[in-house]
Amino acid sequence: MAEKQxxxxxxxxxTLLDHLRELRTRLVKVTVAVVLGLxxxxxxxxxxxxxxxxILNFVGEQGVQITEVTxxxxxxxxxxLTIGIILAMPVMIxxxxxxxxxxxxxxxKRWIYLGLPLVIGFFVGGIAFGWFITAPAAISFLVxxxxxxxxxxxxxxxxxxxxxxxxxxxLLINGIIFELPMVMFTLAKLKILQPAKVAKxxxxxxxxxxxxxxxxxxxxxxANLALIAVPMYLLFEFGLILGRLA
Numbered sequence: 001m002a003e004k005q006x007x008x009x010x011x012x013x014x015t016l017l018d019h020l021r022e023l024r025t026r027l028v029k030v031t032v033a034v035v036l037g038l039x040x041x042x043x044x045x046x047x048x049x050x051x052x053x054x055i056l057n058f059v060g061e062q063g064v065q066i067t068e069v070t071x072x073x074x075x076x077x078x079x080x081l082t083i084g085i086i087l088a089m090p091v092m093i094x095x096x097x098x099x100x101x102x103x104x105x106x107x108x109k110r111w112i113y114l115g116l117p118l119v120i121g122f123f124v125g126g127i128a129f130g131w132f133i134t135a136p137a138a139i140s141f142l143v144x145x146x147x148x149x150x151x152x153x154x155x156x157x158x159x160x161x162x163x164x165x166x167x168x169x170x171l172l173i174n175g176i177i178f179e180l181p182m183v184m185f186t187l188a189k190l191k192i193l194q195p196a197k198v199a200k201x202x203x204x205x206x207x208x209x210x211x212x213x214x215x216x217x218x219x220x221x222x223a224n225l226a227l228i229a230v231p232m233y234l235l236f237e238f239g240l241i242l243g244r245l246a
Contacts, residue, residue: 126178
């Protein structure tokens with residue numbers, strides 16, 4: 001009896017069940033990538049002394065403290081998971097694009113895949129910006145705020161979990177924010193976003209940027225809020241330029 005040959009099913013004829021099966025397959029691949037990234041992140045934390053370097057770089061020799069028995073282990077796992085997500089980001093983006101592209105024509109697919117390296121580059125650039133600009137200013141403000149007017153009576157020695165939680169959150173936020181230009185370019189290329197119309201609502205965009213920056217910034221002072229809001233608005237303007245080119 002002849003074996004059945006696999007038949008390619010065009011995206012336009014795929015049923016809902018076919019789409020769900022494909023989504024499940026891609027989610028499994030993303031999960032595997034994140035788990036592998038978590039293992040690699042945990043190994044990096046143990047072998048490179050990244051935690052000690054981050055503490056010395058952002059807090060200083062006063063160091064941090066652990067207040068719970070399991071805090072050290074769970075904090076390492078949490079940071080390793082964040083590193084795993086960062087390392088798995090190219091796989092996550094590719095799987096998302098691969099899930100969406102069956103509904104696009106060949107020209108749209110080509111533009112999306114050509115932009116994939118730029119998407120990854122912008123994400124890495126956002127993490128670098130957070131490491132060198134946003135995180136030092138925010139953490140320094142938080143660590144030194146209470147002790148500035150305490151006449152030495154208050155010792156602000158942050159917990160390891162809180163310190164690394166704020167640091168990793170800031171890095172991820174900056175990485176995601178730096179994706180804005182490529183998102184706008186892709187939407188414009190797909191005829192979803194019209195830059196000329198969006199540009200007319202700049203005053204509302206400025207308000208939205210400030211509100212978003214206030215939500216994601218761990219401090220409420222204007223200086224740290226500006227460190228998020230100003231780059232976000234500049235990225236929006238850059239995204240408009242890319243959208244016009246699209």
